[in-house]
Amino acid sequence: KQEVTQIPAALSVPEGENLVLNCSFTDSAIYNLQWFRQDPGKGLTSLLLIQSSQREQTSGRLNASLDKSSGRSTLYIAASQPGDSATYLCALMKVTFGTGTKLQVIP
Amino acid sequence: EPEVTQTPSHQVTQMGQEVILRCVPISNHLYFYWYRQILGQKVEFLVSFYNNEISEKSEIFDDQFSVERPDGSNFTLKIRSTKLEDSAMYFCASSESKGAVGYTFGSGTRLTVV
Numbered sequence: 707k708q709e710v711t712q713i714p715a716a717l718s719v720p721e722g723e724n725l726v727l728n729c730s731f732t733d734s735a736i737y738n739l740q741w742f743r744q745d746p747g748k749g750l751t752s753l754l755l756i757q758s759s760q761r762e763q764t765s766g767r768l769n770a771s772l773d774k775s776s777g778r779s780t781l782y783i784a785a786s787q788p789g790d791s792a793t794y795l796c797a798l799m800k801v802t803f804g805t806g807t808k809l810q811v812i813p
Numbered sequence: 814e815p816e817v818t819q820t821p822s823h824q825v826t827q828m829g830q831e832v833i834l835r836c837v838p839i840s841n842h843l844y845f846y847w848y849r850q851i852l853g854q855k856v857e858f859l860v861s862f863y864n865n866e867i868s869e870k871s872e873i874f875d876d877q878f879s880v881e882r883p884d885g886s887n888f889t890l891k892i893r894s895t896k897l898e899d900s901a902m903y904f905c906a907s908s909e910s911k912g913a914v915g916y917t918f919g920s921g922t923r924l925t926v927v
Binding site: 755795 | 906
């Protein structure tokens, strides 16, 4: 059974700081990995999708990497802003979500 | 940008009542999914649906749950006899294909069972 863990569970950083969120998984037989953000009481917004044959994807200030052999993915956020405050979830297809990292960016 | 639409955004129902949660997936998508998130907990997979039948379901998706695509646009989740522990946010998602591309999620229906 696929287990997906995200560390840290919560993170508080001052505005402007670069940060890394971690996602680890136990079964490397995945189709792809997707990073989402979830604002309180809201739905899931897709940030980045990394297909199993890829090693990283970039979108604006976000960069996600995937290392299937070690069962890890990281989400790098550059120059964090208060609007980045949300819970970040990694999800492995097939269908297993991580535990989430709640990020607070302090202005 | 195409969206997955879910209605209602919030539903309150009495224990033992039947509820139907509705979703309109993106029109050219072929795979449909339901997830739920109990307050403060992980997002959990319930069921996937393709070609008018369930392709995969989790242990959570017991006989109280059913899904249907009654017409060409809607995808519904029915809970026959709601329990207090069914209170959660329910998310619908769709994708063009299985696994190769990402999922698009709706904004969710908050179900409160009283």
